[in-house]
Amino acid sequence: MIQIDHVSKTFAGTQALADCTLTIDDGAFFVLIGPSGCGKSTLLRTINGLIAPDTGTIRVRGKDIATEDPERLRQSIGYVIQSVGLFPHWTVAANIAAVPQLMRWDKGKIARRVDEIVALLRIDPALLPRYPHQLSGGQRQRIGVARALAAGPDLILMDEPFSALDPVSRVELQAEMRRVHAESKTTIVMVTHDVGEALSLATTLAIMRAGRIIQIGTPAAVVGAPADDFVAQFLGGPERFLHLLDVLSVGAAMSAEPPSGAMPRIATSASLRAALSLMMAEGAQALAVGDGDGASVGTLRLDAIVAASHA
Ligand SMILES: Nc1ncnc2c1ncn2[C@@H]1O[C@H](COP(=O)(O)OP(=O)(O)O)[C@@H](O)[C@H]1O
Ligand SMILES: [Mg+2]
Structure with missing residues (x-):
């Protein structure tokens, strides 16, 4: 979907981007993460042509964006x-x-599409005749996402979209984005400085520092094998594995072995973090894994949780 090739950008003596090269695949949920000022927003804004790089090329859907009509490019993203x-x-x-x-x-x-988007993002239809100042921050942000999705773009750029939200609205909207991405196969490029958010949403993670891309990989690959000390520390040091457990589900680490005796129960869809927490609360080293109907479908062992965090 996007090829960024040797892109650099300097603003009045500050090098915001230093020779960035990366590819973003069709259907990816690509998350750019790094400390404040490292160039995340600048890189994102080069993709829709809001910032022109000093050197390098950017291709979107195979076309060099320098040769495209900027209005049409932006309407398509x-x-x-x-x-x-x-x-x-x-x-x-x-x-x-x-x-x-x-x-x-x-x-x-247009009317049909507004109805579809309202249903897709679970917007209360009573909000439709209101004005933005009559909404909560969480509702406004949800409408902002709806507006970005309205024309059905195959590419969405998001710059710290949930940073200003209260924790509840934030988790809700993260879940909506995960669902929208899974259902629509839209390519999403999102900037955040929140490690938990990045690990929980990304199919591919890129870590930036001082205008450079330091590492690109799946959340599990990056957490399991950080490229250097900076990446390891930025992701939370030794605690980065706990973030990863939030992302992995019981289903990914369980075995089909039938549970024995009276093991505590957990759902296939629960996170490994919830499973570990339940083991600690119950003093158990194994859990019975249940499906929605209450039938047992397998067993989750403590050592499988440890192994899964190194996948
Ligand atoms: N329009 C601009 N004029 C001057 N400096 C800028 C401008 N935009 C960004 N910068 C500088 O470029 C660097 C990267 O900024 P930015 O991409 O916004 O970082 P991030 O989004 O990672 O916090 C920072 O040092 C910032 O001050
Ligand atoms: Mg920024």
Whole structure:
């Protein structure tokens, strides 16, 4: 979907990007993470042409974006930022319809699409006639995501979209993004500085430092084998494995062996962190794994949790 090739950018003496090269595959949930000021937003904004690199090329869907019409490029890419940027004098419905309107879809098609998006993101239809100032922060951010998805782009860029939210809204919206990504196969490129968020959403993780890409890999690969001390420390030092347990599910580490005796029970879909916590609470080294109907489907052992965190 995206090829970034030897891209560098300097702002008035500050090198924001230093020879960045990376590929983002179709359907990836690609998360860029790194400390404040390392160049994450700059790199993201080169992808939709908001920032032109000094050197290097960027290809989106196989085409060098320097040769594309910037308006059309941006309309084809959803963009979500922390402060949302909803139009204050437009209703929620009009905000969601903004890009389809720009693209001159007919009225019926726009109305149908707004209905679809409202259902997809579980937006309360009572919000549609309201104005942005009549919404909570979490509701506003959800509408910002809806607006970015409205024209059905195959690529969405998100710059710290959930940083300003309370923990409950944040977890809810993370779950929505995971679901939308799984259902739509949209390619998502997201910037965050939150390690837990990055590990829990990414199919591929890229770690940046001082304008450079230091490491790219799956969350498990990066946590299991950090490229250097900086990466290991940034991901939480030895505790980075606990973040990873949040991401892995019981189903990924259980064996089909039938549980014996009165083992505590856990669901296949629970996280390995929840499983470890239950083992500690119950003083057990193995759990019975159950499906939704209460039948046992296997056993989860403590050593399998340890092994899974090194996959
Ligand atoms: N428009 C700009 N003018 C001058 N310096 C900038 C501009 N945008 C970013 N920078 C600088 O480039 C570096 C990277 O910024 P940014 O990409 O926003 O970092 P991040 O998103 O990782 O926090 C920082 O040192 C920042 O101060
Ligand atoms: Mg930033």
